[in-house]
Amino acid sequence: MTQRTLIPAILFTLASVTATSSAMARDSIEVVGSSTVYPFSTVVAERYGRASGKATPKIESTGSGGGMKLFCSGVGSNYPDITNSSRRIKASEFKKCQTNGVTEIVEVQIGYDGIVIANSVKAEPMKLSRKDIFLALAAQVPSATEGELIDNPYTTWNQVNSALPNVAIEVLGPPPTSGTRDAFAELGMEGGCKKIAWIKAMKKTNKSAYKAICHTIREDGRYIEAGENDNLIVQKLEANPAALGVFGFSFLDQNADKVQGAQIESVEPTFESIADKSYPISRPLFFYVKKAHVGVVPGIEGYLHEFTSEKAWSEDGYLAEKGMIPLPDDERAAMAASTRGLVPMTGNEALN
Amino acid sequence: MTESANHLEKIKKSLSRRNRAEKRFRWYGRTAILIGLAAVLILFTDIVSKGHGAFRIAYIELEVTYDQDRIGVDNLTDPEELTRGNWEALSKTAMRTEFPEVSGRSDKRRLYGLISSGAGFDLKDRLLENPLLLGETERVWILADDDIDTYYKSWLDGEPYAARMSAKQLEWIDELHQQGKIRLQFNSNLFTRGDSREPEQAGIRGAVMGSLFTLILTLVLSFPIGVSAAIYLEEFAPRNRWTDFIEVNINNLAAVPSIIFGLLGLAIFINFFHVPRSVPIVGGLVLTLMTLPTIIITSRAAIKSVPPSIREAALGMGASKYQTVLHHVLPLSLPGMLTGAIIGMAQALGESAPLLMIGMVAFIVDIPGGFSDPATVLPVQIFLWADSPERAFIEKTSAAIMILLSFLIVMNTVAVWLRKRLERRW
Incomplete structure (x- = not known):
């Protein structure tokens, strides 16, 4: 008897599941992409949803690369409308988008994020240069003879630079899958690497070797991959005052009682120094919009309008409150105009 | 000798x-x-x-005037007009009335920073609930900002954390405290709201509902399929190489890392069948795949524990094999099967890795109302909060863990109770 009712019940459930799913059109915006932009886009989405009374956009944190992959897979309700990115779209990704029918992409730069190197407030504050960072963390460093590389021999900071304290090198940072790590390698490591003349000269002659030298971080246990969770790094720094940590500015901002940011080339990481670009390790943040979806998925225009409004992304806006560093006034006005006008990328931009 | x-x-x-x-x-x-x-x-x-600490949250008492002109709304039943209303003006004016001496742009900004950014919308909801308030003035306890909440709690504990506060704000809080206009209340938002990026407005209702819908689907699919498979394998299937092969594979599946089921779900349900991402349907299907082996194995064990004499007696009385199984073996093994199902469900409730692949690890504010609304689940909510920079999310994370743990404890207790209650010893 049980079985007589059981089997139809299963069939019914399966049928209703497939029926509802295939018949469903999307009425809320889908956003994917960078975990760095995630804290900002979620705030905008929430405010937009509450103020407009419409469905709140759904935001997935997939990382910049993963987001681009989903975004560029095609046009239609199964693909996301917007992807966040903590770097500019790559030429290869742009091309992939084009071949999959995502021809019109609106690029929006929203502001900057600073990457800080911090230690516990219980320890002395560090004063580093990008060259110190490179020498302390690169897998291979120049030896005494010019043009020669050796495996990184440095074990304490004062071996790198005699002005630094005699403390063992121990840096907690993000793993290679993280956008923060990419930006740290590009802006921090490469920034220091360029200070060495003969390596800099290589950039023109042998770009891939140059990149390999500048971006490769040592793997002998001095640089510890601490996972994508920046809160975890803050906790570990608190427990171990001798260690340094690499993470986004907003985590420093929120935990000022526990950690302090190192000065880079005598510039302290503050809201102002990142905004006026005097702090050297900062990166631009973007999101990309599929123009073909505007008007089809309801609410995209409203979301863009909210994101590019002064109450959101200006110095006094609520995004600044969350730790995002805004664009300068004139750039912001131009960006707002081009975003609201839905001006697509031409394909002639200088992409990497 | x-x-x-x-x-x-x-x-x-x-x-x-x-x-x-x-x-x-x-x-x-x-x-x-x-x-x-x-x-x-x-x-x-x-x-x-x-x-x-997360179960209590700071509120500030203010005098709110529901001034029609300031909000810019005449007709409270017109939804279009309601979206255009300037609701923040309500809370901001109330703050200015409380501290009339504050002037200057940056000081005013700091003053407004004392209360939650959603306070205006909370007042809107209050007004819509009781439209007679329009034009009236009343004293209301308004949700404080998360920085204020963190500071006030740490100050009450004797270790003030004031890094995110300005000197002026500290003065104001002190003043409010002297007048008894700031206090900690039970944090009902934690249980009634969906996710939010503002810690003081964040709740786990959305994740709980998402977990509920996902688990209902998982149970409805995996229990009948698992039990049918177990009965067939135990009672009807011939013992040969094929059934041995199937048995080995089921045991293997039970030990496969759960992320693999997520990848499978992505490939089959989303990419092939075009089930939308992030909905309980796809989550339930993936978790069904994951819990099936557990349910099959425990159900087979339960069937095996029914003594052969029962079967022999039924067969001896002239019952068919089908009747023997359905009238005798199944009812006697059902308690064991239910226990297995509950333990399987508890496992599915705590799972977040397979959901990563199918888009259920997402920021979703709206509370899901059905199987096809975007949703997230409890362990994912914990993961998302643990990853947030705001200080006040630390206590929220632990509170969500406590809530998840209490669900798990309840489920496991029910499993033990069922076993004790219904178990027959032979």
Whole structure:
């Protein structure tokens, strides 16, 4: 008897599941992409949803690369409308988008994020240069003879630079899958690497070797991959005052009682120094919009309008409150105009 | 004579040695249990000490005037007009009335920073609930901003954390405290709201509903399929190479890392069948795949524990195989199967890795109302909060863990209770 009712019940459930799913059109915006932009886009989405009374956009944190992959897979309700990115779209990704029918992409730069190197407030504050960072963390460093590389021999900071304290090198940072790590390698490591003349000269002659030298971080246990969770790094720094940590500015901002940011080339990481670009390790943040979806998925225009409004992304806006560093006034006005006008990328931009 | 005395001597000697060995062995067992208990105790005290604060939250008492002109709304039934209303003006004006001496742009901004950014919308909801308030003035307890909440709690504990506060704000809070206009209340938002990026407005209702819908689907699909498979394999299937092969594979599936099921779900349900991402339907399907092996294995064990004499008696009375199974074996093994299903469900409730692949690890504010609304689940909510930079999310994370743990404890207790209650000993 049980079985007589059981089997139809299963069939019914399966049928209703497939029926509802295939018949469903999307009425809320889908956003994917960078975990760095995630804290900002979620705030905008929430405010937009509450103020407009419409469905709140759904935001997935997939990382910049993963987001681009989903975004560029095609046009239609199964693909996301917007992807966040903590770097500019790559030429290869742009091309992939084009071949999959995502021809019109609106690029929006929203502001900057600073990457800080911090230690516990219980320890002395560090004063580093990008060259110190490179020498302390690169897998291979120049030896005494010019043009020669050796495996990184440095074990304490004062071996790198005699002005630094005699403390063992121990840096907690993000793993290679993280956008923060990419930006740290590009802006921090490469920034220091360029200070060495003969390596800099290589950039023109042998770009891939140059990149390999500048971006490769040592793997002998001095640089510890601490996972994508920046809160975890803050906790570990608190427990171990001798260690340094690499993470986004907003985590420093929120935990000022526990950690302090190192000065880079005598510039302290503050809201102002990142905004006026005097702090050297900062990166631009973007999101990309599929123009073909505007008007089809309801609410995209409203979301863009909210994101590019002064109450959101200006110095006094609520995004600044969350730790995002805004664009300068004139750039912001131009960006707002081009975003609201839905001006697509031409394909002639200088992409990497 | 002497020989047997020697023998006795020998036994006596070895007896004390054997007794000692047994005593030692018992102590090993006790130590093992103590280590386990200590680990649980440390975990619980850590979570509770971090999370208990989240159940109370700071409110500020203000005098609110529902001024029609300031909001810019005449007709409270027109939804279009409601979206255009300037609701923040309500809370901002109330703040200015409380501190009339504050002037200057940046000071005013700091002043408005004392209360939650959603306070205006909360007042809107209050007004819509009771439209007679329009034009009236009343004293309302308004949600404080998360920085204020963190500071006020740490200040009450005697270790003030003021890094995110300005000197002026500290003065204002002190003033409010003197007048009794700031206090900690039970944090009902935690249980009634969906996710939010503002810690003071964030709640787990959305994640709880998402977990509920996902688990209902998982149970409805995996229990009947699992039980049918178990009955067939145990009672009807011939014993040959094929059934051996199937058995080995089911046992293997039970040990496959759960992320693999997520990848499978992505490839089959989303990419091939075009089920939308992030909805309980796809989550339920993936978790069904994951819990099926567990349910099949426990159900088979339950069927095996029914003594053969029952089957033989039924067959001897002329029942068919089908009747024997359905009328006797199944009812007798059902308690064991249910226990297995509950444990499988508890496992599915705590799972977040397979959901990563199918888009259920997402920021979703709206509380899901059905199987096809975007949703997230409890463990994912914990993961998302643990990853947020805002300080006040630390206690929220621990509170969410406490809530998840209490669900798990309830489910496991029910499983034990069912077993005790319905179990038949042969």
